[in-house]
Amino acid sequence: MEFRQFRYILKIAEEGTLSLAAKKLYVSQPSLSQLLAAQEKKIGAPLFDRGGTCLTPTAVGKLYLETARSIIALDEAFHQQVDDCVRGAAGDVTVGLTQFRSTHLLAPMLPSFRVKYPKITLHLREDTTHRLEELAEANETDCIISLLPINERRFDYDILFEERLLLALPPAHPICAALGLAPGDCADPPPVPLHALQETPFLLMHREQKLHDTLFTLCEAAGFLPQITLETRSMNTAHALAGAGLGAAVLPETLISAAPPANPPCYAAIEGDPHRTIILARAKNRYLPRAVTIFRDELQAFCTK
Template identity: 30%
Template sequence: MTLQDLRYVVTLAELKHFARAAEACYVSQPTLSTQIKKLEAELGVALFERTNKRVMPTPAGAELIAQARVVLQEAEKLRDMAQQAHDPMSGPIQLGVIPTLGPYLLPHLVPQLRADYPNLRLYLREDLTATLVERLRTGMLDAILVALPIQSDGLEIIELFREPFMMVLPMGDPLTQKTEVVETDLADTSLLLLEDGHCLRDQALAVCGFPPRGGEDFRASSLETLRQMVAAGVGCTLLPILAIHAAPLSEPLIELRPFANPEPSRTIGLALRRGFPRMEMVQAFAAFIRRYAPDGVTVIPSPNQGKT
């Protein structure tokens, strides 16, 4: 029994056709058929039910094929571990990211990441903070890019940068008469917010320091919806600076105003499980984000920066 034999079996189970499976494995159909028959003889069980019209796993074969997938996945992990010993920024990384950050930060970073680290395989999962934290704790994700703070027991947190907020106003709003907005100005605005579960909603409420007026009648599922509702004159909102830079506000019915110092902001960081074996890779990824952080954010230096 070889790993190649297991690949033949798994591929045939997926494609359910000898000719297509042979083509996918870059071997002739007789070679594929012969190797699978040899494996069945070695195991003493028929893996597939063969007819003129179809090929499908037998009940016993289905269990063995499922285990073959596990074996192949573990073999792939061995190769990844060996590669990572030479190059920490190689192999797969399962990264989670919140929806108010991913669409605006990742398109800026990923092309450079591929250029600098061609052996790194990035798999992305976008979801709300609570779901990402749960997936991180259960091992379904290796690291998550989130707005801090989060429930961090059992987790390592790496602060990356601070991202300021700006006010997004409809044309004619009284605040458009000001060059800068102060937080107390929000008492007289109808502030539109994201729906429950988005950390940005909680951060916006923290900026206000009090429940918003009127805006609670509307809760959006995305920053783009907030933007369009402001353009429609429904109310005002706060947007993080990367969302504004990534999709400049071209609508003639919208105006932007910065906050007066100290301007409100959110802190973006990486979270990973304490004791995660690929800590060197995560640290290198954090350094990469700091190095190529977009304009408009304030990079938070590594605590080890400058130490010898």
């Protein structure tokens, strides 16, 4: 079988229809249909169920797709290893990360990295944490900046740093007056037992972001289910809305320090001092090109500073 056939049939599975796949591949739909029919005839079984509005892989089709991905990954790893031998500290690195990490972690690091390694080109794929894991498993990224916990059967990872979680409280909240909290002051915030906020509405992150589950886990441990007033995909938005008095939010100290809103909330530590661990992860047993290894080492050194 040719690699072109693997890639074309993988694209059919990704798009769900021959017409969309043909459009993305810049080929005619009849020719793509003929290629699929020829492969199914050669294998002796259909690769897709054509009964619904979208093509869905059959049992044989799933096996074919899994094998195709493995073969393509091996071919890419081989060529990358050859490239490493020939080119040295050069190449392309595709990094998956959230927009927050792109702005507040990579942006300060990249200028010096580019000066030091001008032949390494970085490509950024910004998405939610859950979606980033899917991209890594599909070999669409070389590595992702993510968080623990992560499925260790599917991913290898290196720890970058620990990040403290704090409470962002509306300035008019009774706890702020009781503790003498001033809006915008995040230096040495006093601890607050989370159960004291069981009557307080919370701002919730989207379910594809790990802070979504973190809020429920922390509140469950404190013995209550949080009241949700609003859901957002942006931590910056949650930060600003807490300052505007719409609700409380659990946010990383990194964000609070780096991007205070115009009207900041008050800040408190959470009793028990929860942290989260930021990691650089990659699909299990994926070959690490030299350029990716260099990027990993430089990122770890930057985070250590």
